[in-house]
Amino acid sequence: MASGRDPVAGGKRAAILDAAIERFGEDGYEHTKWADVAADVGVGPTALYHYFESKQHCLFVVMDQALVELDHRFQDLTQGNPDHVAALRAVLADCFDVSEHEALRNRVLVAEQGLLAHPCGSPREEEARQTARMHTRDIERAWTLFLAAAADSGTIAIANPRLTARAILGIYNSIWLWFRPRGRIELDRVAGFFTDRILAIVGLEPEPSDRLQEAA
């Protein structure tokens, strides 16, 4: 997997993170042996320890990287866009514009989010956990502020922006627990269905003809 990568520090670290996503996503975090991740990228235990203290430390960094990227994508699509409905639809299109690797990463993020709730004994693990936890909250806060602004402008009628944010994130996140890239249901169909359901949650009608253009 890492064969085509630059073996300098940044490249090696990124290769370890990518290999961890594949292992955690395919085999499950609990069932993955940390030594197998090291073997996937061809690093020994000592070199591996330079980057990550443990499997759990690596997991929290994987989750945090994903959360930071998702937050940036959300900010890019919503900030400075006065048309809240168009911004929401652009965000939803972007949420389903994911590669197979990103689908696996999302699965890891959702399947292991429970681990973020409990303090770790090791300082390095605990720091990574708190960072990922903070960025989980950043995303919820970004959605809440966006929905509150949309409600204030009168374009979306919602009673409680924070619970609405949790409802949207809850329904969206749940997809990655059962969705499989080469499974029975194609992502386009899942995207269309769940986009309409999320629009229904905020009281908006589906507009299927536009959605396909936005997703392209």
Added chain:
Amino acid sequence: MASGRDPVAGGKRAAILDAAIERFGEDGYEHTKWADVAADVGVGPTALYHYFESKQHCLFVVMDQALVELDHRFQDLTQGNPDHVAALRAVLADCFDVSEHEALRNRVLVAEQGLLAHPCGSPREEEARQTARMHTRDIERAWTLFLAAAADSGTIAIANPRLTARAILGIYNSIWLWFRPRGRIELDRVAGFFTDRILAIVGLEPEPSDRLQEAA
């Protein structure tokens, strides 16, 4: 915790399961030491092994018991009720009629559902995993059949009963990852908000005045 319980086999097993729910729910499954569950109910490692091979075996039995009970409650409220809308509203009221212990159990069920996806090495663990996995599917199937019947009768307008079932279960399950019994938001408020959002998913209007009566 087990002090008031009958120390015969069934009682002891139930006491271990209850203690495991408290530990897994409060401290997280990964962070719970199996020996601490044994200590909570006052059984030694040999006696504990008589009931459960491992922490993971116990987790799968906890999950399975919860799933079987949730399935029975769903069946009781929907089967033989020709009024699909009333049945749906009764199910949703029941879904939020949970004790603190049940809220913890739901959290364990949701936070650890990822573990059900991956085969175990031990035959006893694997059997428990497959049973819990089967009952997860039973609940999804029960919801799917109920929604398909409601759509057929014309009372609820939904395009895809299976994906609708997944959307409803996804949004409902997500609640237990953040809801805390003595937290900032009361369960009644969460129940009202999410019931209305789930009704919106299937295209139904909220009817708050009736809901409180049904939940009572």
